[in-house]
Amino acid sequence: MDLAIAAETPLQDDVRDMVSALNAHMIPLTPREFQFQLTVEQMAEPSVTVFVARNGDGNAVGMASLKEHGEGLGEVKRMFTKPEVRGQRVGSALLQQVEQRARDRGLSRLVLETGEAPGFEVAWRIYERSGFTQCGAVLDYPDSGYSRFYEKKFA
Incomplete structure (x- = not known):
């Protein structure tokens, strides 16, 4: 597949559509109070870099974001690929872009x-294949049993 990945504004209709599709996918998997989704407007804040994967026709087929928290800490947010890809x-390629931006910063x-529920197995595989390891609760997320946490340290 011909694929181009670049940092883009999330304030575009095709990115908004992917965010909506991601939210629709997530809602039945985890109780709503344990879903920690950034809105498109929050994704447009200066502390967040959004990467969009586009196919050879220029159609958005995936996204991933890096949210910087200061003191050398970044967070992977809003990973999504369209079902047809x-x-x-594509998810691994997006995650590589997030990691490279984190290193560059x-x-x-x-x-x-x-x-932490059935339906997240593909995400776990992507993170684990990319060298992320499970860890305890991070940032201000509750250790509710509905979340799984990962980290990756850079030397």
Whole structure:
């Protein structure tokens, strides 16, 4: 697949559509009070970099974000690939872009929160194949049993 990944504004209709699709996918998997979703407007804040994957026709097929928290800490947020490209390593390519931006910005650690329920297995595989390891609760997320936490430290 011909794929281009670049940092883009989330304030575009095709990115908004992906955020809506991601939210729709997540809502039945985890109780709503344990879902920690950034809105498109929050994704447009200066502390967040949004990467968009586009196919050869220029259509958005995936996204991932890096949220910087200061003191060398970054967080992976809003990872999503459209169903028609799943299994083609688009998520891994997006995660590599997030990691490279984190390194370029001098961050020493990336963390993330994802679901702990059936339906999240593909996400776990992507993170684990990319060298993330499970850890305890991060940032201000509750250790509710509905979340799984990962981290990756940079040397």
